[in-house]
Amino acid sequence: MDLRSELASLTVEHLELVLVAVLIAAAISIPTGILLTRRTGMRRWVLGIANVLQTIPSLALFGFLIPVPLIGGIGKRTAIVALVLYALLPMMRNTLTGILGVDPAVRESAVAMGMTGRQVLWQVELPLAMRTILAGVRVATVTTIGTATIAAAIGGGGLGVFIFRGISTVDTTQILAGAIPAAVIALLADESLGWLERKLSPV
Amino acid sequence: MSAIVEFREAGYSVARDQGSSEILRELTFTVEAGETLVLLGRSGSGKTTALKMINRLLSPTSGEVLVEGKPTAAWDPIRLRRRIGYVIQETGLFPHFTVAENVGLVPRLEGWSPERIHVRVNELLEQMGLPSREFSARYPRELSGGQRQRVGVARALAADPPVLLFDEPFGALDPVTRLDLQKQFLALRNALNKTAIFVTHDVREAMMLGTRVGLMRNGRLELLSPPGEFLQAENDEARAFLAGLDWKTEGNGPSQ
Secondary structure, three states: OOHHHHHHHHHHHHHHHHHHHHHHHHHHHHHHHHHHHHOHHHHHHHHHHHHHHHHOOHHHHHHHHOOOOOOOOOOHHHHHHHHHHHHHHHHHHHHHHHHHOOOHHHHHHHHHOOOOHHHHHHHHHHHHHHHHHHHHHHHHHHHHHHHHHHHHHHOOOOOHHHHHHHHHOOOHHHHHHHHHHHHHHHHHHHHHHHHHHHHHOOO | OOEEEEEEEEEEEEEOOOOEEEEEEEEEEEEEOOOEEEEEEOOOOOHHHHHHHHOOOOOOOEEEEEEOOEEHHHOOHHHHHHOEEEEOOHHHOOOOOOHHHHHOHHHHHOOOOHHHHHHHHHHHHHHOOOOHHHHOOOOHHHOOHHHHHHHHHHHHHOOOOOEEEEEOOOOOOOHHHHHHHHHHHHHHHHHHOOEEEEEEOOHHHHHHHOOEEEEEEOOEEEEEEOHHHHHHOOOHHHHHHHHHHHHHHOOOOOOO
């Protein structure tokens, strides 16, 4: 296979890893973040766990997961699990911060107008927190694009395949063939999610 | 006249590190339909806490508060709140809603048809001196403080609730705008015949707007009387407030 077609297929594979991981992580962390605004007692524990996950070096985390039954092993599934664990914190924290940052007078008047808890959440808190939540999604996406290059170390594929091959064969071209597209994807994702953030922010 | 809101030995205390601290002590009074009862007091006197017990933003920790003869604890809080308009300082408007969406909020929650909401919103905006053609599509940040406050009043009136609560609504406005809104409040009250409970620390505002004035100090109601009698009160807290009035109006009296 020539470099160009391999580049295309690895880029697609990389994007798949990132997209699946970020979507799963968002589906877990945004509702959790909302729950944490209601449960002050749980807040410290859950954020603490997410924080600890974030501090594990990424290569080590991929390694740790290999022997774990069901979610572990060699391949894409393990890679996605690791990426999800990494992406949880920024989105969870921003959801929490965004909702807690809603002006208490606005929230109080929403309640006083006779809005139900669900209406306050969907019509007042989430729209006003949207910008902060999306900023969390953006941070999570950009870091996941970078971290996903390490997935190749456990057979997860993606642009990291070029980088690891380049390192082992001392071939700078191969390393750059992985690193440059990953950087370009990260920049594009940053820009487009930033645009979405401005577009969707209500105020 | 009949009591529309009634406090029966209502108390409110919050747990602190050592024991608990009492914010309100055995508050007992009634608010008659159609009157404007002003609760006057210093910061921390408990007046806002008392107000929030009426629409059950807070629940009394002892005694009870009755609205239309029924204890607030027995009301569905959502139904109760939709029967009570609530106006606070300008920050209470939803920043991500237009003026029309803010005003039409409770009617929308109540499931009115869009046409009916549209008609009602326009009617209210005109009534508040905010031509709907000019203001409907604006956002709160594009309004002056006085205009925001008018929108807040229109929002509270939207579903035609029998009771209105005002928590220092004009406190953040400049004196000229404040006087405008106070006059408008009087005009509206005479036109609509609503019951209003109005919290303020401004004795001049209390004298001007209240049909009765309740003076609060340290969580107790010290005095409850029409403005005319209030002016003659011997109570030292009342005198302290009235001293400010004499000085501010330079002997012109409050009856303007």
